[in-house]
Amino acid sequence: xxxxxxxxxxxxxxxxxxxxxxxxxxxxxxxxxxxxxxxxxxxxxxxxxxxxxxxxxxxxxxxxxxxxxxxxxxxxxxxxxxxxxxxxxxxxxxxxxxxxxxxxxxxxxxxxxxxxxxxxxxxxxxxxxxxxxxxxxxxxxxxxxxxxxxxxxxxxxxxxxxxxxxxxxxxxxxxxxxxxxxxxxxxxxxxxxxxxxxxxxxxxxxxxxxxxxxxxxxxxxxxxxxxxxxxxxxxxxxxxxxxxxxxxxxxxxxxxxxxxxxxxxxxxxxxxxxxxxxxxxxxxxxxxxxxxxxxxxxxxxxxxxxxxxxxxxxxxxxxxxxxxxxxxxxxxxxxxxxxxxxxxxxxxxxxxxxxxxxxxxxxxxxxxxxxxxxxxxxxxxxxxxxxxxxxxxxxxxxxxxxxxxxxxxx
Numbered sequence: 001x002x003x004x005x006x007x008x009x010x011x012x013x014x015x016x017x018x019x020x021x022x023x024x025x026x027x028x029x030x031x032x033x034x035x036x037x038x039x040x041x042x043x044x045x046x047x048x049x050x051x052x053x054x055x056x057x058x059x060x061x062x063x064x065x066x067x068x069x070x071x072x073x074x075x076x077x078x079x080x081x082x083x084x085x086x087x088x089x090x091x092x093x094x095x096x097x098x099x100x101x102x103x104x105x106x107x108x109x110x111x112x113x114x115x116x117x118x119x120x121x122x123x124x125x126x127x128x129x130x131x132x133x134x135x136x137x138x139x140x141x142x143x144x145x146x147x148x149x150x151x152x153x154x155x156x157x158x159x160x161x162x163x164x165x166x167x168x169x170x171x172x173x174x175x176x177x178x179x180x181x182x183x184x185x186x187x188x189x190x191x192x193x194x195x196x197x198x199x200x201x202x203x204x205x206x207x208x209x210x211x212x213x214x215x216x217x218x219x220x221x222x223x224x225x226x227x228x229x230x231x232x233x234x235x236x237x238x239x240x241x242x243x244x245x246x247x248x249x250x251x252x253x254x255x256x257x258x259x260x261x262x263x264x265x266x267x268x269x270x271x272x273x274x275x276x277x278x279x280x281x282x283x284x285x286x287x288x289x290x291x292x293x294x295x296x297x298x299x300x301x302x303x304x305x306x307x308x309x310x311x312x313x314x315x316x317x318x319x320x321x322x323x324x325x326x327x328x329x330x331x332x333x334x335x336x337x338x339x340x341x342x343x344x345x346x347x348x349x350x351x352x353x354x355x356x357x358x359x360x361x362x363x364x365x366x367x368x369x370x371x372x373x374x375x376x377x378x379x380x381x382x383x384x385x386x387x388x389x390x391x392x393x394x395x396x397x398x399x400x401x402x403x404x405x406x407x408x409x410x
Contacts, residue, residue: 005176006071007110009103010089013074014166014173015039015062018085018184029059035083035187036062038247042077045249050074057169058125063092075179080245082213083187088164090175095128100135100165100172101142107163107174108143117155118143119162126169135165182355186215188247193301194338195291196220197283199258200235200365201315203308206353207340209242211306218306219298220251221290223258223283226365234361240405241357253403256286260399261392262368268387275368276317277375278383280325285384285393288332293397303335310341310349316366318373325375 020031036053039062043050051065066074071089078087093103104120112118120140122132130138140154166173194216196208200223208218220239224232236253243251261282269275291299308315309322329337341349353360384390 009091012065014088014090016085041247082185087179088175090173119159122165124167185213192216199223207306207308210340222255225258227259231363234363255401272370273374277380281328284329306338309339321375
């Protein structure tokens with residue numbers, strides 16, 4: 001866990017939100033309520049107590065108040081909440097200049113050392129009798145006068161130490177660092193539901209994760225074609241890492257035995273060059289049938305599907321087959337397939353995966369890959385009919401396995 005500068009005086013987190021700023025006032029307030037609720041749920045799930053939470057008067061900051069000893073754990077949780085831009089452990093005082101000076105001197109005494117250069121970074125919002133520059137000059141002079149033995153110097157361009165002061169209406173916040181979130185994005189909303197098609201490719205998981213970053217609640221449908229329990233366990237562990245970012249205590253996975261269908265298909269096919277395209281078509285058919293027939297309460301609210309196609313030769317599936325087979329979805333479903341990774345190169349994808357977790361596993365998820373892969377849409381459609389695959393699709397949904405991954409941070 002990273003080390004943060006949390007002084008004994010700090011009792012709150014000053015939270016800055018991300019692109020919610022760009023929304024209309026009505027939408028912004030709605031999303032801020034969702035963001036605060038998501039954060040509250042994650043903190044409660046992890047057993048981290050807080051005294052209260054609120055918006056600043058100008059609605060530009062979210063404030064969560066904690067016991068000092070809980071702040072570091074709370075930071076870890078907050079950095080996993082989509083919609084947050086950055087966080088600062090802070091103390092709060094009034095916006096009277098005398099109070100600002102007094103509390104800043106307390107902080108300065110703890111962080112400034114002999115020979116340090118320092119700067120005060122002051123922001124102000126609302127109506128006050130002073131400007132940000134005047135506060136910086138007044139407080140800076142007070143620090144120099146209070147600690148002459150330290151031989152401090154002001155350096156605005158490259159200071160060794162920075163003390164931040166934010167003055168917002170009746171209150172001011174003093175802090176030492178701005179901790180950025182890796183994700184930003186929008187808070188997860190429960191009316192934006194997306195089904196994730198995951199065949200075991202790490203890219204499928206990432207595609208779903210990036211839609212969470214856009215505020216979607218995801219429902220993974222896992223297609224098991226490995227017939228390998230060790231691989232399946234690695235698969236579940238990967239989704240447990242993703243579960244750390246969702247504002248509820250479990251993530252629902254549905255698993256379908258695709259291995260049985262593909263084994264049957266491998267025996268019947270004389271030429272397996274279209275095997276991958278046919279597998280893709282089967283998965284789309286299963287998803288469509290599942291969305292039409294399932295009695296799960298969330299199903300009627302699903303509005304899209306996502307897939308890990310990336311067009312950079314990272315996976316077993318051939319890029320051309322991946323791309324051209326997307327059109328087959330229209331035979332079964334009215335829902336669009338979002339390809340979140342389609343414009344990302346391998347380095348960006350690997351970087352994103354590392355930022356999610358260093359514990360993600362890559363494993364061999366397919367034993368059926370032909371040496372040569374081709375796709376002709378009409379040929380694939382004809383094979384689907386002649387091999388009576390629709391019957392296999394119906395059977396697969398009778399063996400749907402429901403997996404609930406409960407989660408708690410380490």
